[in-house]
Amino acid sequence: MTCLLEVSNLVMRFGGLTAVSRLSFTAMRGDITAVIGPNGAGKTTVFNCITGFYRPSEGEIIIHREDQSTLALHRLPGFAIAKRGRVARTFQNIRLFGGMTVLENLMVAQHNRLQAATGFTLLAVLGLGRYRHVEAEAVERAKYWLEATGLTDRADEPAASLPYGAQRRLEIARAMCTDPVLLCLDEPAAGLNPRESEELNALLLKIRAAGCSLLLIEHDMGVVMKISDHIIVLDHGKKIADGAPADIRTNPAVISAYLGDGDDDDEDAVPVAAQ
Amino acid sequence: MSDAVPAVSGRDTLIRYLRDAGGVGILALAIFVPFIGLRLHGHMNGLALGYRPKLLAIGVVLAVLARVLVLIWQDRRVHQGRAAWRAARIASAGKYVTPLLLGFAVLLPLVPGIANFYIDLGVLVMTYVMLGWGLNIVVGLAGLLDLGYVAFYAVGAYSFALLAHYYHFTFWECLPLSGLFAALWGVCLGFPVLRLRGDYLAIVTLAFGEIIRLVITNWISLTGGPNGIYNIPHPTFFGLNFNLGGGAGTFSGFFGIDPDPKQLTTYLYYIIFFLALLTNWVTLRLRRLPMGRAWEALREDEIACRSLGINVRNTKLTAFAIGAMFGGFAGCFFATRQNFISPDSFTFIESATVLAIVVLGGAGSQLGVALAAVVMIGIPALLQDLSIYRMLFFGLALVIMMVVRPRGFVSTRTPSIALGRRKLISSELISEGHG
Structure with missing residues (x-):
């Protein structure tokens, strides 16, 4: 198994506040890596650094490509991380194009591939070139993800009119339409009922099986413990544990971070409650 | 009931x-x-x-x-039930209004015995339709509030006026150049305002419009300052001019008919009609291409666009540039129609009028903008007999309009692509953009 994402010595400061300090971890290719931690631990900040919404104060974020070459994400402008780094993300508070249909959302996600086929838009305006063909392909790809997320029936409805769970799934489908190597999900199970949570697990495993690695922030331990291959625990901006779910479950530092110090009798409290 | x-x-x-x-x-x-x-x-x-x-x-x-x-x-x-009521009204209206308006526009100058005044009014309205459609790209699709659109109108007009005055270029040579220059200025405006949103963007674009006007006013050696530029040539018809003297080389002389001012007005009418249709056609095409979809996505959520690898800066610049280009075409036409331009034609009130047309029509809607231009420009001109009460009625009508239909005449959005039938999207779901 090879390394896909390598974060080393990441520091993020906001004025005097250090949200993330000297964080290093790796995410392996083909793994589901979960980042957990109490509220305010800096999980979303790490995500925003990786996906280019924040520029890290210090440290490096490197993507290792399959051909052994590397790409330094921390040096790229925000949008290029999705375009060249092929890192896609979803948001904690869903960000869809509400006034556009479900299908349109998925077409916008394929912007760069489609735009390349328009001959600087000029040819496509005149109806020349191979745009038609490429657009048909894009629609097929969109259909595939609509099917995978169970949204095919609602393809022509505005995204804002979908129920909450469907909006979450659409955001994942939209991210997948960018054809990423790494999909970063910021609390994908937030607000889902148990059945929807189960469906989400299946979807994430399906995405992994299709060859896309995942990085996951999640509070729902049912999701984290069941599907993660690797868990990183943050507290106050620092990494306090890193390992397989079974190890994290029994790690005293993790338990004290979640429950406060001195609760050694309740070693299993967090993971058990979460199962 | x-x-x-x-x-x-x-x-x-x-x-x-x-x-x-x-x-x-x-x-x-x-x-x-x-x-x-x-x-x-x-x-x-x-x-x-x-x-x-x-x-x-x-x-x-x-x-x-x-x-x-x-x-x-x-x-x-x-x-x-408001939604159903609206959707039904719009759907039925859209089906008939568009071909009716188009037919009316094509036939207007051909009505026998029509007074030159009405054709001329048609030219004026059509100019604003075109300006509205151009601004609609920036405001309606990309959701960038631009209060300085008149700047590009001025750039287009002065490009032609100066090239004609100093180098004797003709209208048809200058038309593409005017659009090009205006687009360049659109990019120039775009760069500094890229990071601004909402109110701040509006203020900077407003200032940009004023800067262009003040430069034109004060650069007297080049532009003639407040005196403007005279004797801008009218367009020619395949080399034939529209001199009222008749004779060889004129339109009337070539076709062996009596010279009539209506011939020129009619010709101008069809030129601006064609330019406006071109604007509309390009906009409709662009909406179905990645660039247009990216504009609308930008209006809906800029951060999500970024996360999908869309270059937000370039997308905004293309919106400014293409919107400006059509403003430049319209400006070039304005100069050739008027024969004379001065900075007085490019004041802030022009920007405000065009923006009002876009907002009143329903940002993003082509039909709505065309209707709004007819209402905003045509009706006040026809009501001239009412003299001082004209603006009173007009203001009242606008207020009522915005109370009844706050998102404009046509506030629904047609999806750019669909697996099945395209269903109109109600305005409640559509974002207005944040600048």
């Missing part, structure tokens, strides 16, 4: 109406007493106070009746 009314008894409704309308009556009385009820007469030894109780009563009764009508109308709308 009555079957849809829920279980609210007629008596309750009546009491509610009476209470509400009574309040309005008292308010009207308080306001109307000094304005209508009392009147000062000139008298031999000074002024005398007169009373007009009858007129006062009529005023108050009218106010009460108007209020009752508004209440009844509001109740009707609630019961009918």
